[in-house]
Amino acid sequence: MSEVSFPLPDRRRPEPLWYQVEQAIRAIIKSGEWATGTQIPAEDRLCSLLGVSRITLRHALRNLEEHGLLRREHGRGTFVRSTTLVAGTRELTSFTQEMSHVGIVAGSRLLDCSLTTANAATAAALDIEEGDPVVRIRRLRLGNDAPIGIQTAQLSAARAPGFLDSGSLQGSLYEALEKRYGIVPIEATEVYRVAAIGPDDAELLDLAPGSPAFVVERITTDERGPFEFTVSIMRGDRYEIRSTLRAGRTISGDRP
Known part of the structure; x- marks a missing residue:
């Protein structure tokens, strides 16, 4: 998987950082750059790419998982899941x-x-x-x-x-x-x-x-x-x- 370019969260905006991160990842999935079944980068790499803390990133990833866009597999990583309504x-x-x-x-x-x-x-x-x-x-x-x-x-x-x-x-x-x-x-x-x-x-x-x-x-x-x-x-x-x-x-x- 080639590395994608994320819009960096802007701390001057009123939206929380975790929300900006969530929307950025949503956009990547919706665009098809991360296809169904794709394993997304590890947390430390995403934190580096987005310039946010692990706590902020995990908040965003948890929301995306709850909304059915991602799935976490223990010991393997996090993957883009198929079109699912949760x-x-x-x-x-x-x-x-x-x-x-x-x-x-x-x-x-x-x-x-x-x-x-x-x-x-x-x-x-x-x-x-x-x-x-x-x-x-x-x-x-x-x-x-x-x-x-x-x-x-x-x-x-x-x-x-x-x-x-x-x-x-x-x-x-x-x-x-x-x-x-x-x-x-x-x-x-x-x-x-x-x-x-x-x-x-x-x-x-x-x-x-x-x-x-x-x-x-x-x-x-x-x-x-x-x-x-x-x-x-x-x-x-x-x-x-x-x-x-x-x-x-x-x-x-x-x-x-």
Whole structure:
């Protein structure tokens, strides 16, 4: 790997040094100078190239690892990882926003956008009657032009009248709902499980049938209640769940 040239952090800027280092490394990865699987320079070399302390560098590297851009292998070093969306404690965002947050260019291919009726599961999720009309939007979601997952969103037709008249859906669904109907999500509940990918979905995701995937069910609400029920099938090799666990505190008080 040829050595790259970094913009040196500027201590006169208001942004912390670790943030400037993080952005500099993000830019190198995004440009393709460090391809997937590339081992990045050792910490002491990066500190020398960037003119920062090891503590500052480690702060930046830890953030990049948590966002799925790097992976550390004990005894080997740190490597640029493949396009991966890391899910953990986060704000309520759309797929497009999540991808942008980790420096991945989001894309999608519309597979279906139609009016159908709610089955029992959809009706329960959206708090409507079984058989009520719903808008069904099925999309292949991409990250840097590589397939990451298949998302099937269902919206109560009563909450989004005339949605199909707007033509093909482009960009963020949440942005479209806010712009057209004033729907602003405030909370979502997600349930994750693991399943094997069926033949049709496997072809879309460029995987062998039976490959493992995360199945994610999301119910999203605004101030009026649930408006979206989405089932996502996410590639197991490009979608990662990471949680931080903390020990509970013992609260002192009167003891018998």
